[in-house]
Amino acid sequence: MKRVFVDEQWCLGCHLCEYNCAYANSGADSMVKALKDRQIFPRVRVEDTGKITFALSCRHCSDPICVKGCISGALSKGTDGAVRIDRDKCVGCFTCILLCPYGAVMAGEGGAAIKCELCLENACGAPACVAGCPNRALVYEERG
Amino acid sequence: MFLGKKPDRIKREGDELCCELTPQLELSMPVMFSAMSYGSISYNAHKSLAIAASKLGILYNTGEGGLHEDFYAYGANTIVQVASGRFGVHEKYLEAGAAVEIKMGQGAKPGIGGHLPGTKIGSDISRTRMIPEGSDAISPAPHHDIYSIEDLRQLVYSIKETTGYRKPVIVKVAAVHNIAAITSGIARSGADIIAIDGFRGGTGAAPTRIRDNVGIPIELALASVDTRLREEGIRNNVSLVVGGSIHSSADVIKAIALGADACYIATAALLALGCHLCRTCQTGNCNWGIATQRPELVKRLNPDIGSERLINLMTAWNHEIKELMGGMGINSIEALRGNRLMLRGVGLNGKELEILGISHAGE
Secondary structure, three states: OEEEEEOOOOOOOOOHHHHHHHHHOOOOOOHHHHHOOOOOOOOOEEEEOOOOEEEEOOOOOOOOHHHHHOOOOOEEEOOOOOEEEOOOOOOOOOHHHHHOOOOOEEEOHHHOEEEOOOOOOOOOOOOHHHHHOOOOOEEEEEOO | OEEOOOOOOOOEEOOEEOOOOOOOEEOOOOEEEOEOOEOOEOHHHHHHHHHHHHHHOOOEEOHHHOOOHHHHHHHHHEEEEEOOOOOOOOHHHHHHOOEEEEEOOOOOOOOOOEEEOHHHOOHHHHHHHOOOOOOOEEEOOOOOOOOOHHHHHHHHHHHHHHOOOOOOEEEEEEOOOOHHHHHHHHHOOOOOEEEEEOOOOOOOOOOHHHHHHOOOOHHHHHHHHHHHHHHOOOHHHOEEEEEOOOOOHHHHHHHHHOOOOEEEEOHHHHHHHOOOOOOOHHHOEOOOOOOEOOHHHHOOOOHHHHHHHHHHHHHHHHHHHHHHHHHHOOOOHHHHOOOHHHOEEOOOOHHHHHHHOOEEOOO
16 A cells, blocks of 8 residues: 655654645645644654754554554454544543654544545545655655 | 867868867757866765756866866766866876866956855865865865966876876866966867956955956857857867856857857856855855754755756756747857857947947847
8 A cells, every 4th residue: 555654864854744634634724724732643743863854653553453442443454554543532532642753643633543544535545745755755656 | 069179161081071070079958067176065965967968968176276087978978177276186186077277267266266164174185185184175276287289288188198088178267357368378278168257256255455346247258269269260179168147048148249159157047056145155154054064053054955946947048048948039049159140239338349249239
């Protein structure tokens, strides 16, 4: 399946992916309305060690441990391979956050967990972080 | 189109036509990327130029900083430069390029050499330039072995001997007041191509007073050179490449109509890469990852994106050139070369029109 990959060689740590992610998942019709003066809840995080930066989002593991551990059945792996979360079912126990080896599941607004769903569930249709990356550090592609 | 020495007349042996030519450079369009050294610009900027040149079927120029080992793969689209500092010049380097350029002068700073600050000389650049890490790279103003056309001829033929007469030799000079006489000499020195670099060309790193006051505009230089070489019957000995203030495809058309075979562009190429013309290249703090060697800044320029932008620019220029030529009813770039009837002057005085060899608008 196609996944979002980061090449840390080109990642500048500009955090634009986070803003694009938060905007894409906000449902707002303008970036200003979605982001200005608000706490944002992006599903991609830029890891920054000072010298190396890279954007990290869900790896959509072939055998996702978060799905196994979910006590309410909110997390599921679809036939397309993408791991999705049903926020209505999520009880906010955050077992998934503890289990994820990449730290790619986060607490969202209102208590339920959020994670990258490759923008398949919002109006973008393809990852907004990839489209908005100014230095092509994020790519959306199939890799062996 | 082809750059290089052209035969004066058709030769035959018996009934057979002699097809043997001196080495030629083949270009898909009459524009090349001018010399910018690895050191003055970053690895990623160089790589963008190399990728774009090879995809476009044109050439880029290493500048005087040698050729990084990673870029030998793009050799068929590389002009390797030999300048007064002789940085990074060795046999393999000369063999790697499609042509060898001897830099006598540079339009942005005629009469003076170069100075790459030691802070820009990291391990990769030091290896490529064959100088110690952190030391200033100073190119002397003259080549210390060239003080006459005869000396230049010796270097031209040394290079030809080294490369087995398989690569054309370019001699690059700055456009100055006696440029016609200088090029007349170069045309007799065995060089295949002469590159003339005009006033106000390029670099943000030249001393301001020299950059703004020394040199002459490329149009006047080119017109007088073309006229002189034609008068002396040696125009076919060389191809002419001009650079310095070639800002658009219309400038390319004007240059070719004034007698050039091709143009060199550098600032336009850097603008495509993201340069904002802040003209502080010498500080090494280029925000756009172009004229810097700081790794965290260099990574801001992804060569995949950079080369795409360069290809877009050149493809657009190519279309515009063809469109302009179509408007003139000319179907080949050779038919436009030196075709000054296609040009008219507006707001120029009589002397300027005379030197340019064109009529005033309305005539």
